[in-house]
Amino acid sequence: MTDGIEKEDHVDRLQRQWARELPDLDTQPMTILGRAYRLSNLVRPSIEATFADFGLDRGEFDVIATLRRSGPPYRLTPTDMYSALMISSGGLTHRLDRLEKAGLIRRERSPHDGRSVLVALTEAGAALAEKAIRTDMASEASFLQGLDARERETLAALLRKLIGGIERELTPSGEEIQTAD
Structure with missing residues (x-):
């Protein structure tokens, strides 16, 4: 790690493989949505174990x-x-x-x-x-220790903005998409 930023992660490796196989494919969406999906998969077992306890x-x-x-x-x-x-x-x-x-x-x-x-x-x-x-x-909270308070606030704000845009796109009527979380 340098300056607290990983040099390469799983998504970077996937992008590199796709760039080799399909050089014309824009995999930029994967840098955000792929990481969000991976994040969810990484923390889900801990969350489920907590509830099982x-x-x-x-x-x-x-x-x-x-x-x-x-x-x-x-x-x-x-x-x-x-x-x-x-x-x-x-x-x-x-x-x-x-x-x-x-x-x-x-x-x-x-x-x-x-x-x-x-x-x-x-x-x-x-x-x-x-x-x-x-x-x-x-x-x-223990999963977020790698981010300082300002980084957590920034990430939360960006995710809120992203999710809001996706919800507006998926529900043009303005009806809120709810989840159990």
């Missing part, structure tokens, strides 16, 4: 985290949940069944509509969500 898979964590960050009383409709999580109603039902069996959520009748159900976080679910997110954020 709490007896959760990623999808189960996403459910209890969505409820916890929604604020008191930590209740949402299933429709709000599967929209926020970008999963099918069937996929959500499967997760809710497992979490309910574990005592982390409960299904309640809506006080406004007796035909509707709300998904509520139990005290145990709220405590677990908080412990898991705190542990996960500490773990993820």
